[in-house]
Each structure stands twice: as C-alpha cells, then as structure tokens.
C-alpha cells in the first residue's frame with residue numbers, strides 16, 4: 001500500500017459556490033481542501049472565506065472503505081488513508097470529537113483526497129471499469 005502524501009488527519013474539505021469558480025458550466029460549485037487545519041481557509045480562486053457574505057462551506061470528508069470481498073459485500077471497515085481509524089469513527093486520534101468524517105465503499109462518493117491516493121482506491125476504480 002502506498003503511503004498517502006497528505007496527512008489525512010489535517011484535511012478539511014470545502015466548497016465554494018461562486019459561479020466563476022466552478023470548473024465548467026453546469027457544475028455546481030468548486031471543491032477544494034486544505035491540509036494544514038488552517039483556521040482561515042479561503043477559496044483559492046476567488047478568496048471567499050467561511051465569513052464572506054457568500055461564504056465557502058465546509059463539507060464532510062468521505063473516506064474510502066475498501067472491499068475485502070466485493071461478492072460478499074465485505075469491507076475493511078477502516079479508512080483507506082489511515083487503517084488505524086474505523087470507517088465510522090467520529091473522533092480524531094487524540095480522542096477529540098470530529099463529526100466531519102464519513103465513509104463509504106462507493107468510489108463515486110469518496111471525497112477524501114488522501115483515500116483517492118491509495119492503491120486500494122485506484123484498484124477499486126480500475127475494477128469498476130471492467
């Protein structure tokens with residue numbers, strides 16, 4: 001398994017709804033993440049913040065729960081980006097509550113950039129193409 005380049009514990013996911021920030025016409029919003037637990041995040045395109053009149057919104061980080069046996073719908077029940085964390089955990093490693101964490105075995109619903117870097121996720125994407 002490839003070690004993620006990003007520290008998963010520090011990832012925060014946001015979406016800017018600025019029309020000019022969407023990657024292409026017809027796409028609602030622009031998603032981006034910070035990796036430093038920055039207390040003052042801003043859209044890298046338009047510089048909106050959570051306190052702007054039209055703010056950016058924080059979103060739940062959805063981790064990948066890798067399949068063990070897809071035919072039996074068995075999954076690892078841990079985060080692909082950090083197997084020491086249960087997929088359903090709402091706490092950080094230091095025990096602090098963190099309700100911004102979720103998990104799924106559905107590759108299209110995964111939003112965690114660190115999970116997307118894992119071989120388990122890449123394998124699942126390849127398998128879905130077959």
Ligand SMILES: [Zn+2]
Nearest residue numbers: 016021043046
């Ligand atoms: Zn923006």
Ligand SMILES: [Zn+2]
Nearest residue numbers: 063081112115
């Ligand atoms: Zn993850």
